[in-house]
Amino acid sequence: MRKRNDIAWLPLNSLRALAAVHETGSVGAAADTLKVTHGAVSQHLRGLEDRLERKLFTRSGNRLVMLPDAADLADNLLQNFRAIAGDIVQFRRDENILNITVTPHFAQHWLLPRLGEFLQHHPEIDLRINTDATVHDLARGDFDAAVRHGDGNWPGVNCERLLEGWDTVVAAPSVLESVSIQTPQELTKLPWILDEDRDIEMSNWFDDHGVAHQAHTRITRLPSALTLVAALDGHGLAWLPHVYAAPYLTSGRLVQLLSDDRWQAQNTRHYYLCWADNKNRPAFRTFRQWIRRQLPD
CATH class of the missing domain: 3.40.190.10 (Periplasmic binding protein-like II)
Structure with a gap:
């Protein structure tokens, strides 16, 4: 016997079809929403009744009418599917969030005058900039990368020299x-x-x-x-x-x-772009490539 919380047996496509019919009010509208055929939605609904061993609809003329218990199930499914969709959107958005910490001088007098170009060409990246002189823990903290002024010798991070610091x-x-x-x-x-x-x-x-x-x-x-x-x-x-x-x-x-x-x-102190190996995500790699293109030859 399968456990009640075992997700392996869940007929997800059939459950999506039930939720879509409940949301749109008809099989045809649900088919348009799911971008499948009318017949495919009908087949999913019949299969779900067989899987659950319960009637979900009654027929009124040419229309299927969802039974009250099935409507309650569909309403719960719809709410949960929306929550899952929200989680996926947030997950994708988080992947494109880039938290950078930079020195105040670098932010005001070098980065900000050039930042418009980056934002124009990469609107998919949600860039967030912190400006302070604190040396943050890049491996375990909230920041993906840092621009630091010093000798480039910070344990546990990769450092790439950007600008002469004399x-x-x-x-x-x-x-x-x-x-x-x-x-x-x-x-x-x-x-x-x-x-x-x-x-x-x-x-x-x-x-x-x-x-x-x-x-x-x-x-x-x-x-x-x-x-x-x-x-x-x-x-x-x-x-x-x-x-x-x-x-x-x-x-x-x-x-x-x-x-x-x-x-x-x-002088041995210069400006470095620093990052930890576990933060080397696509959004950071895009930023790194962009900032290198801004440097003098």
């Missing part, structure tokens, strides 16, 4: 109107805007160039996303990733102070 000192031309900067020490004559998330890195740069922190006229610490904006508005010097400052250096809205080839050559 930094440069910049300022709006208005900040430099009354001064001439020739050495790092002379930078203390001007106010500074520092990224509050990169205070240690900035301190290392000061120390490496023999600049005393306490000698500065003024230091203002701002969130990552605001340092470039404040520099463009002429509020002081800023120490920024060159890749973000480059367009404004080209346009003349910012000026680079001091050629710092030695610091650039020593």
Whole structure:
């Protein structure tokens, strides 16, 4: 004897036919809904009566009329089939959800200006972007991938270098109107805007160039996303990733102070796209291919 919850014996096509007749009100309409012939639906209904060993319909003229108990069964089936359909839709949607966590600078000044192209060409992907400086667990957490700034040595994840991460000192031309900067020490004559998330890195740069922190006229610490904006508005010097400052250096809205080839050559911190093996889904592979096409040759 089969167990009551054994799904192997369920005549699914016949049950779908019963639910469709109940929903549409006739065998012909059910056949249109299921995209089969009228005869196929009738055959499924006869087979279901044989399988259940119960009458499901009575005939009234040329019409089949569903018996009350059969209508109750069909109503329950219809609700459950709809729930299954909803689960399938959600499953497919989840497969196309892509959760990416990126640094604030990268999001604002590199990713967002290019994102419209990705969304236009891949509307099937539900892209969700988190911006913070936290190093999330990609293997066990909610994020599928991350863009991180560092040396690329994060255990348990794959890392692919995207952009050179060396930094440069910049300022709006208005900040430099009354001064001439020739050495790092002379930078203390001007106010500074520092990224509050990169205070240690900035301190290392000061120390490496023999600049005393306490000698500065003024230091203002701002969130990552605001340092470039404040520099463009002429509020002081800023120490920024060159890749973000480059367009404004080209346009003349910012000026680079001091050629710092030695610091650039020593830099080991870059921007990496990182992912765990268990998150290498089609949606991520599409994003990875797209982001690689955006990189300079």
